[in-house]
Amino acid sequence: MGTHFILVAIAIMALASTLASASDPSQLQDFCVAVNDSKSAVFVNGKFCNDPKLATANDFFYSGLLTPRNTSNPVGSTVTRVNVMQIPGLNTLGISLARIDFAPYGLNTPHIHPRGTEIFVALEGTLYVGFVTSNPDNRLFTMVLYPGDVFVFPQGLIHFEFNQEETNAVALSGFSSQDPGVITIAKAVFGSNPKISDDVLAKAFQVDKKVVDHLQAQFWWPSN
Incomplete structure (x- = not known):
């Protein structure tokens, strides 16, 4: 599965990168209160940039995404994020990645990503996924995914993923943000x-x- 997993990850990142738009940068934190005194400013919308001359290959590297995660928890799923917190070189690039492991009948509970669209690829197992549109319609879009199937969760909409089988399941997700929240x-x-x-x-x-x-x-x- 190793080579297949890596190829899928590369494809997801390429697809996620096409979601970026040439406009004001999206919020990378819940809020960023303006201050007049620059000396008192601690946070920026994202991360401070290091001197490019000090960058190393490790700033663009993450290892271990092939390793299955422990899903022994109340909902039976574990999300492994690979965003700017794990790869500093992702800062300002507008993409990130996540691995989702599901126990039998495990659920990635209903949630939203306020700062990014998600493109979801099933790698193992059978996954029932869906999202709900905004008011007033609140339409539910669902699909059963098999290995190799792809589904998109638009930014800011409630969505979920559920493993319908008695075996483990694995998926990869790409995001149109370095930190989708x-x-x-x-x-x-x-x-x-x-x-x-x-x-x-x-x-x-x-x-x-x-x-x-x-x-x-x-x-x-x-x-x-």
Whole structure:
């Protein structure tokens, strides 16, 4: 599988790079509050650039993506990110990669990537995937993927991947951002810090506050 895996990874990165647009750079963090005093500025929209003369080959290298990950967790999936945090040379290039391992019947729970479109390639197993469009239609688009199949999750839309089989599954994803970000829906809504008022959530979901309190008491696994 090694050579096939590498070729797929290269193809994904090439496809993801075509999603970049010639406009203002996308947000690479949740917010970037402007300040007038440059001396007090700590963060930028992305990463500070090192002197190009000091760059080495290791700044553009990552090893170990072929290694299967441990999926012994409540949702049965593990995401291995390869973004600017792992490869500093990706800074400003607008692409990144991830490996997703699924246990039998494992789920990459509903989530969004606020800063990037995702192109998803199934490598092993049978995966039921889908995304939901924005209001007011909230249309659900789904597909069952087999090895070699490709599916696209548009930027900012809720999506998921579920392993339908009794065997492990593996996929690779390319992103149109060096750091696409992730918001796991259940964890964000019921596991926020501090907690969202149960009055708010009870009214939003049209359920009793006891149901909300029960959900907020759970541990929400940040699988993606």
